[in-house]
Amino acid sequence: MKGTVIILGGGPVNGVGGALAARFAREGHHVLFTGRSIEKVQAAADALAADGASIEAMQVDVTSAEDQDALFAKAESMGPIAAVLYNAGNNAIIPFEQLTADLFEDFWRVACFGAFLTAQRAVPLLKTQGEGSLFFTGASGSLRGKPNFAHFASAKGALRNLLQSLAREFGPQGIHVAHFIIDGVIDGDRVRENYPDYLDQMGQDGALSPTSIADAFWATHVQPRNAWSHEVELRPFKEKW
Numbered sequence: 001m002k003g004t005v006i007i008l009g010g011g012p013v014n015g016v017g018g019a020l021a022a023r024f025a026r027e028g029h030h031v032l033f034t035g036r037s038i039e040k041v042q043a044a045a046d047a048l049a050a051d052g053a054s055i056e057a058m059q060v061d062v063t064s065a066e067d068q069d070a071l072f073a074k075a076e077s078m079g080p081i082a083a084v085l086y087n088a089g090n091n092a093i094i095p096f097e098q099l100t101a102d103l104f105e106d107f108w109r110v111a112c113f114g115a116f117l118t119a120q121r122a123v124p125l126l127k128t129q130g131e132g133s134l135f136f137t138g139a140s141g142s143l144r145g146k147p148n149f150a151h152f153a154s155a156k157g158a159l160r161n162l163l164q165s166l167a168r169e170f171g172p173q174g175i176h177v178a179h180f181i182i183d184g185v186i187d188g189d190r191v192r193e194n195y196p197d198y199l200d201q202m203g204q205d206g207a208l209s210p211t212s213i214a215d216a217f218w219a220t221h222v223q224p225r226n227a228w229s230h231e232v233e234l235r236p237f238k239e240k241w
Contacts (some may be wrong), residue, residue, distance in 0.1 A: 001079075002028050002029060002082065003029065003030075003081055003082035004029065004030050004031075004032060004075050004078050004081050004082060005021075005024040005025075005030070005031050005081075005082050005083045005084075006031075006032045006034070006071065006072075006075055006083070006085065006122075007020055007031060007032065007033050007034060007087060008019055008034050008035075008062050008071075008084075008085070008114070008118060009058070009087035009088030009137070010034055010035040010040075010041040010044060011035060011040070011041075011044070011188075011190075012040070012044055012189040013044045013048060013189075014188050014189045014192075014210060015180070015186070015188040015189055015190065015210055016087050016137060016186060016188065016213055017033070017035075017044075017087045018044050018087050018190070018210065019210035019213060020087065020213075020214045020217055021033050021044070021045075021055055021216035021235065022048055022051070022053060022211075022214065023211075023214035023215065023217065023218050024082075024085075024218065024221075025053035025054055025055055026053075027218065028235065029083075030054040030055070030056075030078070031048075031053065031054065031055040032055075032056060032071065032074070033045045033048075033055050033056065033057050033058070034057070034058045034060035034071060035059070036056075036060070036061050036062075038057060038059035041058070041059070042057040044057070045057035045231060046229050058071060058074070062067070062088045062110060062114030062117065062118065063113055063114045063117070064110045065117055066116055068117045068118060068121055069121070071121075071137060072122065075125075076125055080129055081125055081126065081132055082132060082133065082221075083132060083134075083135065083221055084122045084124065084126075084132070084134050085135050085136075085137075085217065086114070086115050086118050086136040086137065087137065088110055088111075088114050088137075089097075089110060089137060089139070090106075090107060090110050090111070091139070091149075091152050093143075093148045093232075094148060094149075094150075095148050096150050099151055100215070103151060104154075106128045107152055108151075108154070108155040110155075110157055111152070111155035111158070111159050112155050112156075112158040112159045112162060112192060114138075115136055115162060116162060119134065119162075119166055122134055123166070123170055123175065126170075126175045127170065127173050127174070127175060129174070130173070130174040131174045131176075132175055132176070133175075133176045133178065133220075133221045134164030134166070134170075134175055134177045134223070135176075135177075135178045135179075135180065135217060135220070136159065136179050136180070137180055137182060138156055138159060138160060138181040138182065139152070139156050139181065139182055139183070140181065140182075140184075140241075141155075141156040141157070141241055142156040142157060142159065142160045142179070142181040143152035143157075143181065145150065145157070148156070159179075160179060160183075162223065163178075163179045163230075164230070166184060166232045171228070173178055174225075176220075176221070176223070176225075176228055177230065177233070178220050178228075178229060178230055178231070178232060179230065180216065180220075180231075180232050180233075181231065181232070181233045181234065182208060182213065182234055182235075183233060183234065183235040183241055184207060184208050184235045184236050184239045185199070185206075185207045185208065186207060186213070187199060187208060187209055188210050192209070202236075202238070205227065205236055205237065205240070206236055206238050208234060208235070216234055
């Protein structure tokens with residue numbers, strides 16, 4: 001089914017969101033590329049469009065019900081929705097004794113509450129279609145909590161359980177719900193700009209390629225219904241896990 005692909009948490013071209021947009025656009029899908037900063041997602045969309053992608057940018061705060069309503073109303077008006085890809089997230093090293101209630105809630109709202117709002121709007125549309133992918137980006141924190149990451153791991157763990165419930169409830173109705181655990185450093189613009197020495201230390205193929213991550217999303221999207229994956233773990237071959 002060709003149709004619109006919604007990406008929440010778009011980010012830069014050289015990142016997971018940008019790679020997802022490029023991959024799905026290459027397969028003939030129109031992409032709605034969203035993020036909190038319209039300037040950033042517009043710049044990425046313009047760059048991808050210059051390479052031939054059918055894409056448009058839209059400002060969406062995933063924690064805003066009003067923004068999500070506007071996004072899905074626009075998507076629905078354009079015809080079938082092939083996939084909804086939730087890539088929104090935030091992370092930081094915060095010792096527990098420095099963690100405030102507001103910070104704890106902020107991380108949960110982006111990682112889990114925004115995903116809930118997305119699923120709440122996507123499920124009825126995909127259910128009516130009887131098909132469509134509903135994919136979410138997880139992390140190593142989805143599986144375990146490490147020191148200084150209580151805020152992140154608790155939010156990602158909650159997301160994982162939410163998705164298991166959705167997959168079991170709506171998979172039989174044709175909605176492919178999948179969770180992608182990205183376990184390792186991503187070789188994208190954010191890390192290159194802030195931690196270039198770290199990437200050098202990792203060596204060749206020591207960090208995850210955004211393009212390879214997007215390939216895994218696509219491969220899961222086109223799986224036949226008689227052999228669906230719900231949880232996919234991705235890590236560099238050198239990663240200790």
